[in-house]
Amino acid sequence: MIDCKNIGKSYVNGDVETVVLKGITFSIKSGEFVAIMGPSGSGKSTLMHILGALDTPTSGSYHLDGHDISKLSDDELAEIRRNKIGFVFQSFNLLSRSTVLRNVSLPLIYAGVPPIQREERAAAALTSAGLPEDRWNHLSNQLSGGQMQRVAIARALVNNPALILADEPTGNLDTKTGEVVLGTFQELNSEHKHTIVLITHELYVAEHADRIIHIQDGMILEDKKNVRKLIVHNHKA
Template sequence: MISCENITKVYTNGDVETVVLKSVSFQVKAGEFVAIMGPSGSGKSTLMHILGALDSPTGGTYLLDGKDVSKLTDDQLAEIRRTKIGFVFQSFNLLSRSSVLRNVMLPLVYAGVPHDRREALAASALTAAGMPKDRWHHLSNQLSGGQMQRVAIARSMVNNPSIVLADEPTGNLDSKTGEIVLGTFQKLNQQGGHTIILITHEPYVAEHADRIIQIQDGEIVHDKANSKRRQVNLSV
């Protein structure tokens, strides 16, 4: 599914070179729920951008579904994002004056999915993300934070991507709604079989995943299965 070989990323600002990632290698199999954990400045955001095809690595190879993504043009990267990747952001990034349904259908617009199929796809994504049906026609800025994030999760999955990348998805939420969002990811992973990569700096949040990759100063320092996984029971 995902295969990273010696990924490096160097930012050059004038004569100053900043090495953000030094030789990162790991694999993620289909259906895994992986947390990438590290303090701020560790390079985890840069890694997420590369995994999300928003940015290209300076060196190394990144294979997504067997395809080398590391040396594509901007428009080719956009194509990869459109078909294979779903994003969930810390600050939700919903179109505030649009309805919930419209927000979820947005990726389908760019993917060229026919009109009559969009609503059904959005509806099933919203149901899977646990969004109550009576809110589907609300404007997204009328929702609570937890609901907004669930709309964002539905949006990230509506196109059935290969991986869902969640960047600090609970960062703007209180612990209780954060728990519900993490539970939603667990449910989608366990029941829907979605591959999820969760980026966080909080060990507590990372512990909801099956596997934790710990990153520090641009290097992987730990990469092992999470033996004491925290399972959220959403029905409670």
């Protein structure tokens, strides 16, 4: 479903050309839970931006769900993001002055979904993300970190994307809450068959996935299967 062939990315700043990605090739099948791991400066963020259709590679090709999206315009990329990708960020990026429901239905607003369907789909996504219903009409800045990340996960789920991209989703959470969030991802993967790509610099976090792609200096160092570390659900976020 994700097919990256020889992806290269370089930035030109004045006369200096910085090569960030040096020919990355891999593919991810539908329903996989993959962690992309690497230290800072390894190029994993740049790779995530390309996978998330926020950026295009300088060389190579990237096919997502059968579409070649390595050479699309800004607005075409926006359409891909709207229909095929759900983002979960380290810093949640919720609209603090809006309610949880409104935050979750925001992608549907841009997708032109009628209001009644929006409510239903947002409610379904929030249920999958495991946020208790009594929080749905709270303003998002009244929630705890773990709850905020669940809202962000629900927002990523709501347009039923082909790919969920999580960029350091536990980076702003304590270990306990982080585990709950990782458990949510595992659940979404095993129960709802969502394809998840988790970007992290911590091996501990990466170990919750089924496959770990290790990146260093813009190249794939290692791409191996992993036995996922299971989270036992004994506490709420």
